[in-house]
Amino acid sequence: MITIEQLKEIKEKAQQTTSKRRVHVCGGTGCTSSGSPALIAKLEEEIKKNGLENEVEIVKTGCFGLCALGPIMIVHPENLFYSMVKEEDIPRIVEEHLKNGNPVKELLYDETTKADHILPLEETNFYKKQHRVALRNCGEISPEHIEHYIGKGGYEALAKVLTEMTPEEVIQTIYDSGLRGRGGAGFPTGLKWRFAAANDADQKYVCCNADEGDPGAFMDRSVLEGDPHVVLEAMAIAGYAIGATQGYIYVRAEYPIAVERLQIAIGQARELGLLGDNIFGTGFKFDIELRLGAGAFVCGEETALMTSIEGNRGEPRSRPPFPALKGLFQKPTILNNVETYANVPQIIMNGADWFASMGTEKSKGTKVFALGGKINNTGLVEVPMGTTLREVVEEIGGGVPNGKKFKAAQTGGPSGGCIPAEHLDIPIDFDNLTAIGSMMGSGGLIVMDEDTCMVDIAKFFLEFTVDESCGKCTPCRVGTRRMLEILTKITKGQATMDDLDKLEELCEHLHSNSLCALGQTAPNPVISTLKYFRDEYIAHIVDKKCPAGVCKDLLQYKIDEEKCKGCTLCARNCPVGAISGTVKEPHTIDPEKCIKCGACMEKCRFGAIYKE
DSSP states (O other), X not given: OOOHHHHHHHHHHHHOOXXXXXXXXXXXXXXXXXXXXHHHHHHHHHHHHTTOTTTXXXXXXXXXXXXXXXXXXXXXXXXXXXXXXXXXXXXXXXXXXXXXXXXXXXXXXXGGGSSSSOOOXXXXXXXXXXXXXXXXXXXXXXXXXXXXXXXXXXXXXXXXXXXXXXXXXXXXXXXXXXXXXXXXXXXXXXXXXXXXXXXXXXXXXXXXXXXXXXXXXXXXXXHHHHOHHHHHHHHHHHHHHHTOOEEEEEEXXXXXXXXXXXXXXXXXXXXXXXXXXXXGGSSOOBEEEEEEEOSOGGGGSHHHXXXXXXXXXXXXXXXXXXXXXXXXXXXXXXXXXXXXXXXXXXXXXXXXXXXXXXXOSSSBSEEEEEEEESOSSOEEEEEETTXXXXXXXXXXXXXXXXXXXXXXXXXXXXXXXXXXXXXXXXBOSHHHHHHTTOOOTTSEEEEEETTOOHHHHHHHHHHHHHHHOOOOSHHXXXXXXXXXXXXXXXXXTOOOHHHHHHHHHHHHHHHHHOSXXXXXXXXXXXXXXXXXXXXXXXXXXXXXXXXXXXXXXXXXXXXXXXXXXXXXXXXXXXXXXXXXXXXXXXXXXXXXXXXXXXXXXXXXXXXXXXXX
């Protein structure tokens, strides 16, 4: 069992200055898939070859955020950012920079090299408007070494609550901070904890929702991969606050790196006595177990998640009773997501007022977003609540590539909505997004440009919810399928305006009658696109055209006779022989044979083929 004095000793040792250079290499999923393990192996080889074993330390970290530029390496103490590093770059970086002290400027992140001097990362467009709270340790520590976390003040918040605060004081601090759930609904965290604490039971539970299922979302995964101990510490604090002794982390099995690092972290915390019996000699006991989800989106709903932990099919339950009264195994339970927990230790250490000073009146703190879609800087960002969508997209995200215009941003995953360009300057917080027909969700933010068909986007999300519906209630099981059928008719040019009326009626029916949030929010992508892009629906139905040129059944590929040189390249690449013509003469496309694959347009070197 570790004592508070021993915790301080580990921290002091971890913080001792060293003359060693540290090379932080991203070991998150994105950079791992881009080859960072091979980079680490090559680094070790070259460091040994150059006799630098005692001068350079390699630290495999979590995500740095700028995923579009992976694999990423940062050299400390200079804080120099190497992006899109290749294995063949390593010998040069080791010899010129690590050995001789001359950074390889052309391999550095170009945003840091635009000035006369090399800019610090925090002054680049991607980072300068960010404020990392939940992500503060990601990219800064090795997630597989508990002493790194302790060196950053880890487990001090747990020591503080166990020795200096009553459970009610802990709950009041979280309540006063204004922290709201980051998993989607935005329910006040302190209030949820208070409800569970008020219910007497011989056993209570603390659960963590790490079943991140939204398309394009990877916020929770990145926290677990880069800073797993913060979740363990926060759950133990929550356990003390409500009177629970057991915690469960429900994590996607498709997150193997996160699962492995959680297993390592739990083992290390148990070994030091930070999980288990008599933590810090206070008599408080708390332990955590993992449960792997099989990828069912519905298990992101709290009662379905708890049902799955119990070993049953993951289906939601009717509420009330709410989990604070009867949750896991019919005992009082609290459930928060990864990002929510990641804020807790810092709130305890810095105070409620510190956290409440960030954000907006009703949405305190920061929010992590996974930027994806048609945007230059794909990656992970954390900004204060109230930051505008324009700042996130155009400044942090680097704007839309290829000179295309921003059309919409989709937030909240399949449960969210599409935000049009007219709302680019809206401050992002829980209430503002709800007011315009979207929602915060867990933090996925998918950017769409002018080439995106909004009817097709709505159809994409309905396909997802149809597949992911658990089938327990009729409105969701049947209603989502009927909605998808209508959307499919619209994209094929087979619908009428009556179908549009039926679609809107179904949206209202699902919203009002579905058992859980999956069905209740499934219509949101349709409702928001109908609200802001109704003209596109009408064009599909009345004009039988897709304005964005996406819906294949409404497309026609044609050849501009004046531009066509008769090179025959299009005809040679057409898989169905739909293009005819003689050499050096304009060609034609038979619309009856054309399967609209776009191969001809892709291969044409003269811009003669177009679609309408």
